[in-house]
Amino acid sequence: MADVAYQQDLDALNPPLVLGDQSYGKITRDVSEIIERKTPTEWYIAISISSFFAIILLGMLGYLAFTGIGVWGNNSPVFWAWDITNFVFWIGIGHAGTLISAILFLFRQKWRTSINRAAEAMTLFAVACAGIFPLFHTGRPWRAYWLFPIPNLDLNMWQNFRSPLLWDVFAVSTYGTVSAMFWYVGLVPDLATIRDRAVRDGKPIRALIFGVLALGWRGSVRHWQHYEKAYLILAGLSTPLVLSVHTIVSFDFAVSVIPGWHTTIFPPYFVAGAVFSGFAMVMTLMVVSRWALKLKHLVTMKHLENMCKVMLATGSIVGYAYCVEFFTAFFSGNPYERFVFLNRATGPYSWAVITMFTCNVISPQLFWFKKVRTSIPAMFILSIVINIGMWFERFVIIVTSLHRDYLPSSWGYFRPTFVDIFTFIGSVGLFFTLFLLFIRFLPMIAMAEVKGMMAQESMEKQALEQKGAH
Amino acid sequence: MSEQITPTIPAPLAPKEIYGVVGEFDTPEGLLHAAKAMYAEGYTNIDAMSPFAIHGLEDAIGMKRSPLGYIVFAIGLFGMLNALLLQWWTGAVSYPLVIGGKPLFAFEFSIPVTFELTVLFSSFAAVLGMFALNGLPRFHHPAMHYKNFTGVTDDRFLLVIERTDPLFDAEVARQHLIDQGAVDTELVEA
Numbered sequence: 001m002a003d004v005a006y007q008q009d010l011d012a013l014n015p016p017l018v019l020g021d022q023s024y025g026k027i028t029r030d031v032s033e034i035i036e037r038k039t040p041t042e043w044y045i046a047i048s049i050s051s052f053f054a055i056i057l058l059g060m061l062g063y064l065a066f067t068g069i070g071v072w073g074n075n076s077p078v079f080w081a082w083d084i085t086n087f088v089f090w091i092g093i094g095h096a097g098t099l100i101s102a103i104l105f106l107f108r109q110k111w112r113t114s115i116n117r118a119a120e121a122m123t124l125f126a127v128a129c130a131g132i133f134p135l136f137h138t139g140r141p142w143r144a145y146w147l148f149p150i151p152n153l154d155l156n157m158w159q160n161f162r163s164p165l166l167w168d169v170f171a172v173s174t175y176g177t178v179s180a181m182f183w184y185v186g187l188v189p190d191l192a193t194i195r196d197r198a199v200r201d202g203k204p205i206r207a208l209i210f211g212v213l214a215l216g217w218r219g220s221v222r223h224w225q226h227y228e229k230a231y232l233i234l235a236g237l238s239t240p241l242v243l244s245v246h247t248i249v250s251f252d253f254a255v256s257v258i259p260g261w262h263t264t265i266f267p268p269y270f271v272a273g274a275v276f277s278g279f280a281m282v283m284t285l286m287v288v289s290r291w292a293l294k295l296k297h298l299v300t301m302k303h304l305e306n307m308c309k310v311m312l313a314t315g316s317i318v319g320y321a322y323c324v325e326f327f328t329a330f331f332s333g334n335p336y337e338r339f340v341f342l343n344r345a346t347g348p349y350s351w352a353v354i355t356m357f358t359c360n361v362i363s364p365q366l367f368w369f370k371k372v373r374t375s376i377p378a379m380f381i382l383s384i385v386i387n388i389g390m391w392f393e394r395f396v397i398i399v400t401s402l403h404r405d406y407l408p409s410s411w412g413y414f415r416p417t418f419v420d421i422f423t424f425i426g427s428v429g430l431f432f433t434l435f436l437l438f439i440r441f442l443p444m445i446a447m448a449e450v451k452g453m454m455a456q457e458s459m460e461k462q463a464l465e466q467k468g469a470h
Numbered sequence: 471m472s473e474q475i476t477p478t479i480p481a482p483l484a485p486k487e488i489y490g491v492v493g494e495f496d497t498p499e500g501l502l503h504a505a506k507a508m509y510a511e512g513y514t515n516i517d518a519m520s521p522f523a524i525h526g527l528e529d530a531i532g533m534k535r536s537p538l539g540y541i542v543f544a545i546g547l548f549g550m551l552n553a554l555l556l557q558w559w560t561g562a563v564s565y566p567l568v569i570g571g572k573p574l575f576a577f578e579f580s581i582p583v584t585f586e587l588t589v590l591f592s593s594f595a596a597v598l599g600m601f602a603l604n605g606l607p608r609f610h611h612p613a614m615h616y617k618n619f620t621g622v623t624d625d626r627f628l629l630v631i632e633r634t635d636p637l638f639d640a641e642v643a644r645q646h647l648i649d650q651g652a653v654d655t656e657l658v659e660a
Contacts, residue, residue, distance in 0.1 A: 023625065024521060024624070024625035025624055025625040028521075028623075028624045028625065149556060149560060157565050157567070158560035158561065158564060158565050159560070160561075160567075160569055161557045161560070161561055161579065161580065161583055162561075162569055162570070162572045162579045163569075164582075166583070167582035167583055167586075170582065170583045170586040170587065171582065171586050174586040174587070174589055174590045177590060177593070178589060178590065178593045181593055181594070181597045182593075184597075185597055185600070189521070189522070189623065192623045193521070193623040193624060195623075196619070196620035196621075196622070196623045196624065197620070197624070199620050200620040211609065212609075215601065215606045215607035215608075215609075216606050216607050216608040216609045216610070216611065217606065217623075218519060218611055218613055218614065218619075218622065219519045219520055219521060219522075219622050219623055220517055220518070220519050220613070221517065221518040221519070221520070221524070221527050221528055221531065221533070222517060222533070222604070223604045223606070224520070224522075224523040224524075224527075224528075225523075225528045225533060225536050226536045226538055226599075226600045226603045226604050227523065227600060227604070228523050228536075229536040229538045229539065229600070230538055230596045230597060230599070230600035233538065233539065233542050233592070233596040234593060234596050234597070237589050237592050237593050237596070238593075240585075240589070241586075241589045244582070244585055244586070244589075248582050248586075251582070447521075448521060448522045448523075449522070451521055451522045451625075452522035452523055452524075455498045455522065455524065456525065459498070459499065462499070
């Protein structure tokens with residue numbers, strides 16, 4: 001009897017990751033049926049709204065391509081504004097997906113299994129949204145191949161490998177490619193599940209499509225052995241990769257000599273901010289989808305609470321970095337550096353700094369309270385607040401450092417045009433459109449991994465019981 | 471279990487048209503236990519199919535370690551050398567251009583691109599190498615002839631004694647599988 005009470009205490013401290021009396025077959029059904037049943041009306045409503053904005057994005061980009069980047073508000077002295085803000089914002093959001101899929105995998109965090117697929121998909125879509133901005137910021141997106149060392153007859157020179165902007169090209173394109181491969185490798189066993197269900201249920205077209213995508217996966221131990229190795233290697237490669245990507249993004253600023261940008265704290269500070277905003281976005285998406293798709297037994301309160309804790313940790317790092325930045329500016333004794341930070345806090349953009357500080361430093365501190373960490377409405381609202389704050393962080397870093405140059409004759413105030421605004425809103429539309437397509441057509445929970453985790457837990461439990469019996 | 475022994479082996483089947491004997495299990499523990507037992511019986515060409523990776527199974531049937539790590543390391547090294555060569559040749563040989571007084575080539579500024587290309591090459595090696603070692607894509611496999619094959623990506627666990635096994639004897643293998651607790655067995659055609 002004492003053992004039973006002990007077990008209950010353990011469960012309260014460390015709740016199971018899959019709730020209820022679950023079998024492998026039920027996991028398969030719960031996840032597969034989401035994409036097999038008739039499309040719900042709510043999905044049509046949601047995708048019409050999001051694709052409406054995605055079409056606006058298309059219109060804005062078309063307008064820009066035909067007219068020139070003068071349609072954005074970027075002008076002397078603020079030549080980097082919303083475009084680069086949006087780029088850093090989106091690429092940062094992507095980082096949570098890789099953190100969940102790679103870093104938490106290496107740390108053997110079992111709770112990642114229910115959310116990693118959706119988070120990785122989110123990474124891909126965020127990187128796609130991010131890529132749009134620098135591409136169109138070049139002004140001539142049809143010359144995008146000039147960014148890569150491809151021999152051609154109209155550039156007649158090579159790329160400048162001494163420039164952080166070129167490092168960024170390599171970092172972001174590698175990141176997008178590797179994330180896509182990692183995601184696909186994870187998907188293959190689940191695609192085979194959908195294929196086999198389609199074969200069994202007599203759906204030839206679905207069986208054909210998923211059959212091709214699954215590449216003939218049959219779950220043989222000879223496959224799993226190489227598969228597990230490949231997955232481990234990819235996780236090991238993605239971990240330094242994800243840290244390098246936002247580090248290199250921060251080099252775009254830190255390697256320049258502009259006061260407010262030229263600081264060594266940028267790489268860790270950017271990476272922490274990226275994980276912070278990314279987890280907030282995963283939270284926003286998971287809270288809605290677990291409710292809409294009835295997956296509360298797979299994406300449990302424990303998962304959500306753990307994400308809140310990650311946000312609390314990274315949010316505190318971000319808050320600490322803000323303070324260190326200010327202190328360093330003061331301590332450097334450099335009058336230009338001091339001016340930029342004083343101007344940031346008290347100048348014409350102080351409203352943006354206050355928004356940033358409230359959203360990113362104060363609001364995540366609420367996660368110290370268990371009541372907040374386990375309240376769905378609270379975490380949903382906070383996740384959106386954090387993403388607003390993180391967008392403002394990038395805006396503050398970029399625009400306030402540029403808008404007052406050394407000479408007062410080169411002072412200005414950046415105002416976005418309607419093209420700036422609708423391009424950003426449109427990118428949000430594109431992101432949600434892609435995510436909605438994903439949850440409709442692909443298994444959004446990694447079934448094979450959840451089942452494997454369940455089996456491992458039950459085997460461990462059995463081993464423990466056997467030990468106890470002796 | 472005895473009622474399931476009856477039908478499956480059509481007598482005139484020549485050995486070459488056989489893929490192997492498949493035994494079906496309900497749980498990963500059952501599969502693991504049976505795999506160990508079959509390996510102890512002396513079978514060497516054992517295959518197992520499961521909806522997820524079962525840890526310890528590859529050791530239980532005496533499989534060698536995956537060589538994927540070595541492949542990835544070699545290709546990764548190749549990617550790294552490629553990246554250095556690319557930056558050195560384009561910057562210092564093919565089109566030397568002084569920008570901001572920086573050297574035409576230096577290891578310091580080459581680090582980010584070198585790192586990214588190493589990771590890129592290694593990842594391609596890991597993914598393509600994994601599929602190549604697995605012999606995928608391969609859209610058809612004799613195992614798919616097993617009547618309950620579609621369950622293997624759901625919640626079924628299969629153990630196969632392949633025809634190529636030196637000890638292969640359909641009836642004996644089948645009896646062994648049943649002894650180990652297989653809920654169903656079948657002689658599957660190639």
